[in-house]
Amino acid sequence: MASKTALPTLTLAREGPFEYCWQVMEPTTTAQASEIVQDTDSVKQTVHQDVTELLVEEISIDGMCGVY
């Protein structure tokens, strides 16, 4: 479903003790990709060497529980 130009959709519901590395970003940090510790439980992430912030996230208008 995910292609290079498609929006990453939220498929991970897990919120364990770890924040996923590609979502924990303070814009002024100088952290490089190599300093970011991967959550070893996760197998689904795509990590780009030079992309460190997930700035947009699409959800379906039908993707919220509690409506018809």
Place this chain on the structure above:
Amino acid sequence: MSGKTLATQLKAGLDAPICLTWEITYACNLQCVHCLSSSGTRDPRELSTDQAKAVLDELRDLQVFYINIGGGEPMIRKDFFEILEHAEANDIGVKFSTNGTYITAENARRLAAMNYLDIQISLDGVDAATNDAVRGKGSYATAIAAMNYLREANFGQFKISVVVTRHNVDQLDAFKALADSYGAQLRITRLRPSGRGADTWDELHPTQQQQRQIYDWLMKHGENVLTGDSFFHLNAFGESLPGLNLCGAGRVVCLIDPIGDVYACPFVIHDQFKAGSLLSDGGFTKVWKESDLFLSLREPESEGACSACGSYDACQGGCMAAKFFTGIPLDGPDPECVTGHGEDLVKSATVSLIPKPSMDHSRPVKINTPRLASSKEAVQRMERV
């Protein structure tokens, strides 16, 4: 900024809903056995046309971009098109759910001419026998006729919405084929024991094995199938299904009912989940932003009895409505918990203590399915009516 996942941020609630359900009438020409809103007769306190337009104006001001209109049968209202046109004029996208009775050839053309409009036809079986057992004699034919009129009027893509039951689980492929034949989008949603659904829950809700079947089908064939994010309790089976996978009630969605009461969602029409009335001072905005109920739903939830189970992160403890109306504590497992933790609780719940819906607009009805007519709950309902 804060590094939180989107789901975490949405659970804390937003200043306005993303989307909401608005049941515009309790009147309905059908008497589906599982009706979540126990609809049938019009409530004399039903909002007037002017009041309905004022609701839309307020939603426009809140920048609610899209609403789901239902009922009862929304097209029964004489001002139905007036309401739709007011929404369109205010840039509010509308999806309405209908049994199709009032989609005539002429109405289909009128609907096809509108902007920002989605239509969802309710259907619970791929054949009349399966469908009509739940929705009433002739309802299958009515729904198909409506779909044909929409196609003839070049409406474009509409949705077919199916409540998954024990008796139609094996028809998922056939539903997909039916939707494909109309160029329509299939939507399958979870049955909750809400409204009249409580009376038929024992007979209709999928078995544990069928739940696995639903999950597997969605993972394999569900790419273009909508679910209203209603199956996140099945995530405990493995990889999470697409969607936000969280209960949106009171956080990003809610229900406005035909008399202007605001509930957490359409599946909990009960005083315990009533946030307030939009007819009070401050209108809908104040209820959404300040009601005690919604503020408490936006607090972080505790795992409660599920804390020992490794699946909680995936399933979130399931659906509030499903627990409430089967007598399970809200911090307990879902009645359909895939690990089976809920089943025993359902069996041991004291029937007399199980909450009943706060209102019942059902009409007296003959249940024409012998099996359902003989269930204990159905007999009790007939006596109440």
Place this chain on the structure above:
Amino acid sequence: MSITLETACELNPQVALRPESFGALAYHYGNRKLVFLKHPDVVAVVRDVADYATLQDALGAHNIQPSRWPSFVEAIDSLAASDIIRVR
């Protein structure tokens, strides 16, 4: 065609932006796409990217540090795939 720093972009006029505490909600009336812009900086860029000759100019005008530019290009590219951002 992918978005690059040299692309001239604009916010699709069919899109509404609703501010949120963490950024904004973007809704495309034509295709019903719903996207969360998860940081105020991406919201600021998206709002007036049409005023700049290239995406890079817009990022510079909003004081976005170059180390973050790849993230922004990917974000704008995603938005373009949903028709929320268009190429001018």
